[in-house]
Amino acid sequence: MVxxxxxxxxxxxxxxxxxxxxxxWAVVDADEIGREVVETDSxxxxxxxxxxxADVLNISGKLNRGLVAxxxxxxxxxxxxLNDIVxxxxxxxxxxxxxxxxxxNSNAVVDCALIFEWDIGDLFDTVVCVQADEELRKQRIxxxxxxxxxxIENLFAAQLPESExxxxxxxxxxxxxxxxxxxxxxxxxxxxxxxxxx
Numbered sequence: 001m002v003x004x005x006x007x008x009x010x011x012x013x014x015x016x017x018x019x020x021x022x023x024x025w026a027v028v029d030a031d032e033i034g035r036e037v038v039e040t041d042s043x044x045x046x047x048x049x050x051x052x053x054a055d056v057l058n059i060s061g062k063l064n065r066g067l068v069a070x071x072x073x074x075x076x077x078x079x080x081x082l083n084d085i086v087x088x089x090x091x092x093x094x095x096x097x098x099x100x101x102x103x104x105n106s107n108a109v110v111d112c113a114l115i116f117e118w119d120i121g122d123l124f125d126t127v128v129c130v131q132a133d134e135e136l137r138k139q140r141i142x143x144x145x146x147x148x149x150x151x152i153e154n155l156f157a158a159q160l161p162e163s164e165x166x167x168x169x170x171x172x173x174x175x176x177x178x179x180x181x182x183x184x185x186x187x188x189x190x191x192x193x194x195x196x197x198x
Contacts, residue, residue: 001107001108001125001126002098002101002102002107002108002109002110002123002124002125003020003025003108003109003110003124003125003126003127003128004109004110004112004115004120004121004123004124004126004127004128005017005109005110005111005112005127005128005129005130006112006113006114006115006116006127006128006129006130006165006169007113007129007130007131007132007162007165007175008113008132008134008137008156008159008162008165009113009137009141009152009155009156009159010132010136010137010138010139010140010141010144011130011131011132011137011162011175012130012132012140012175013111013113013130014029014111015175016128016130016173016175017029017109017111020109021109024107025107025108025109026101026106026107026108026109027108027109027110027111028094028097028098028101028108028109028110028111028112029111030090030094030110030111030112030113030114031111031113033090033093033094033097034086034090035065036093037086037089037090037093038063038065038068038086039062039063041089044085044086044089045057045061045063047085048063048068048082048085048086051078051081051082051085052067052068052071052072052078052081052082053071055067056068056071068082070151073151073154073155073158074154076157076158079154079158087118091118091120094110094112094120094123095120095123098110098123110123110124113159114159115127116160116164116165116168117159117160121168126170126171127168127169127170127171128169128170128171128172128173129162129165129166129168129169129171129172129173130173130175131162131165131166131172131173131174131175132174132175132176133176134156134162136176138152141155
């Protein structure tokens with residue numbers, strides 16, 4: 001079984017995926033795959049430098065991800081540029097990983113904020129949306145990443161509204177609580193498929 005976890009930034013998607021990992025589920029992190037793409041795909045790096053300035057690459061050719069993010073999320077047009085460059089390779093790799101896990105009959109959870117934006121909901125047996133109040137999400141992002149309010153607003157604007165993610169998901173978990181509540185929901189998800197009892 002493959003479960004997709006979506007939600008807006010700061011909702012707690014990764015925390016829920018971590019709980020399932022402790023139950024023995026394989027975890028695929030879309031953000032990690034994205035990092036692989038911008039670290040290993042030379043064509044993507046060249047396109048990013050063309051789109052956002054040669055200075056986004058350091059002297060050794062490594063990407064300054066913070067600088068790219070700052071420029072990419074500064075306007076809707078720049079966000080589209082970033083997505084058009086990175087997402088095709090990222091989505092191909094993500095689909096390949098999911099295919100490998102299915103061929104191994106593995107139970108897996110995919111931590112992927114943009115399931116619906118990328119129109120890949122049919123990859124998963126169940127899609128769970130992790131929901132949290134907007135102000136709480138902002139506080140979590142500030143504590144975790146030190147982003148400014150403006151950066152956070154741009155980050156939120158680059159995704160579908162939370163209400164739309166909720167509407168399209170099979171299940172919703174409200175994460176305005178403690179880690180214990182995430183653990184309880186993780187146990188509930190683990191019980192969906194009988195093969196997780198081993």
